[in-house]
Amino acid sequence: MFVLDTNVLIHDPGATLNFEEHDVIIPMTVLEELDKLKTGKQAVAADCRQAIRTIDRVLGDATPKAIESGVPIHRGEKSDALGTLSILMTADPGNRHHLPDDLNDNRIINSLADLQARYRNRQIILVSKDINMRLKARGFGVEAEDYQNDQLVDDxxxxxxGYVEYAGSFWDSIEKVETIQREGITEHIIPRIDGLEKLNINEFVLDEQGFIARVVEVEEERLVLMDLHQNDLLNQQVWGLTPRxxxxxxxxxxxxxxxxxxxxxxxxxxxxxxxxxxxxxxxxxxxxxxxxxxxxxxxxxxxxxxxxxxxxxxxxxxxxxxxxxxxxxxxxxxxxxxxxxxxxxxxxxxxxxxxxxxxxxxxxxxxxxxxxxxxxxxxxxxxxxxxxxxxxxxxxxxxxxxxxxxxxxxxxxxxxxxxxxxxxxxxxxxxxxxxxxxxxxxxxxxxxxxx
Structure with missing residues (x-):
């Protein structure tokens, strides 16, 4: 079970659809916070409204009992349902193992504690962009993690x-090259050897000898480099500005x-x-x-x-x-x-x-x-x-x-x-x-x- 914090839905209004086969839970306190933030012209208000519409689209006309137990999440008209979405009511005030109920963050953590007591055999995880919220949850005994669906790199x-630099001469590492000249442009076609396999389109290759080129074509086994003249690049003037x-x-x-x-x-x-x-x-x-x-x-x-x-x-x-x-x-x-x-x-x-x-x-x-x-x-x-x-x-x-x-x-x-x-x-x-x-x-x- 993944319980979403408000900041996750503001960061990505479609976050409820990104947990695949797992069960997604929205605490009632989060809905109340979205409701307070949804009005106005701020960018965050538009994200809140979009998040609310996404939740409403998933829940549809489900009954209150179905919403409490979990509504199947359909991500497309023809897709099979994966996981469920449910609304979590506020915590039971009779439970002594609670944080003070004066802060919304505390109310959410308290709701998770009740959820843990109810589903002892399930892994329940709070998903929040707020580092301090995650620290409080973990200190209270609730597992917590960052929302990482849109984090594409680990480091x-x-x-x-945007460039690869070579000590000495770039050409020392190239065994085969085909050079083409057309319309004042010089292009070098070279094999995609080790060291060049990570080069992307419109990135540069430069060395200590003054050679510089831009990648204009990327294929599985070869690269096409457009030869640029270093002096021309360094001496170009744009609205009186010369590159340093x-x-x-x-x-x-x-x-x-x-x-x-x-x-x-x-x-x-x-x-x-x-x-x-x-x-x-x-x-x-x-x-x-x-x-x-x-x-x-x-x-x-x-x-x-x-x-x-x-x-x-x-x-x-x-x-x-x-x-x-x-x-x-x-x-x-x-x-x-x-x-x-x-x-x-x-x-x-x-x-x-x-x-x-x-x-x-x-x-x-x-x-x-x-x-x-x-x-x-x-x-x-x-x-x-x-x-x-x-x-x-x-x-x-x-x-x-x-x-x-x-x-x-x-x-x-x-x-x-x-x-x-x-x-x-x-x-x-x-x-x-x-x-x-x-x-x-x-x-x-x-x-x-x-x-």
Whole structure:
């Protein structure tokens, strides 16, 4: 029996369907919490409503007695029922082995204790995203675990970084190569030998001799590499910005490629994620007219709660939360005679819109470049919500640092950024790159390494 906490249903509104042949139990306290949170425009309210609708769809017109004993879960019109879903009433106050009943968490744990007493031969597990809730449950004698259905990797170091680096020469390990030149492009067809079997589409190969190439075709036994010139990459200028290292150069190459519709940039604070995305966005919107507008969005705990109380229009409300965008605009124009006038001019001329996650649902953005800042704070469900808003001719750029997660129920392994990185690694029109170094300043670099 798996007993679900409220935060699991908010994290994944369809979680009740993901426990296969096992019995799923929703405590009455969880339904009450969902009921309190379901109203409003916050992103969490929409997730609560979706979770409630999923539970209602499974229970259907079952009788109260059937709901108490467990309703079979059908996951499709033609699928056989696997497992059951039931509602667990609140704990019996006459049972002395109880935690104080003043907190909802305690009520849920008390209900589990009653359930254990009733079904002594069954394994009963609390599923919660709240670490402290799991600790309390285990301390009380109830088995507890994290919700891991959308955790695709066991270790964050298993995530792809977007490139493979070779000491010396890359070609020393290659015995056979076929080189083709066409329309100014040089491509190398090589066998998929050891060390290259984990390379994905749109990842890079580079060595200490200055060779750099991008994987443009992945087959079972061979790879096709597009030869890139390191000097050209390092000397490219985008809205006055020149990359400081080869990793930034690779990122700009992906950002400017019209065939790459999703670019996912990760890296430590100050590695250049935001300024690279912003420079490329302005270049492709103002200069090349590839996109009609820039949509910048971000989700934080405080944003969902406070945006309604901040004064002004939606754009004015979003400004405190998207200050990084304005900071980087200033950095792009710091050498201008009047930096503030340049930034004001750009903001007036560039069709840039700051959007709250709350107002993105249900919309479709055509010919837009969508920048998702601080994407490590989004759940997999929220990431899907934003990316599915991208309409015809649009591009999505996700920026994040998995070491700086501010959401209490998310970790590096359960973050939507991790989920998306793993899910999209084989997508022909998607690319992921982890930026190295902290070029922000010598002070920032030292602090990142030593504090």
């Amino acid at each position: 964050i170091d298993m995530l792809p970084v 290292d080869i990793y930034q150069a690779m990122a700009l190459h992906l950002l400017l490629d019209p065939d790459v519709h999703l670019v996912n940039l990760t890296g430590s604070a100050g590695s250049g994620k935001t300024i690279l995305a912003l420079a490329a966005a302005i270049e492709m919107t103002v200069a090349s007219k590839m996109f009609k507008r820039i949509i910048a969005t971000r989700s934080t705990q405080g944003l969902d709660e406070d945006i309604g109380f901040l004064p002004g229009t939606e754009a004015e409300k979003m400004e405190p939360w998207l200050g990084a965008i304005v900071d980087n605009l200033e950095a792009l124009h710091e050498d201008d005679e009047n930096m503030h006038s340049s930034v004001d001019y750009i903001l007036s001329k560039v069709p840039m819109q700051f959007k709250s996650l709350n107002y993105i649902r249900g919309r479709s953005f055509q010919h837009s470049l969508i920048i998702i800042d601080e994407s490590q704070n989004l759940t997999p469900h929220q990431i899907k919500t934003i990316i599915t808003r991208a309409g015809n001719g649009s591009k999505v750029v996700c920026l994040g640092n998995l070491a700086q997660i501010d959401t209490p129920y998310l970790g590096a392994l359960s973050s939507g950024l991790t989920y998306m990185t793993e899910r999209f690694k084989g997508f022909r029109h998607g690319a992921h790159l982890h930026l190295k170094g902290v070029p922000r300043s010598l002070l920032a670099e030292y602090a990142e390494a030593h504090l």
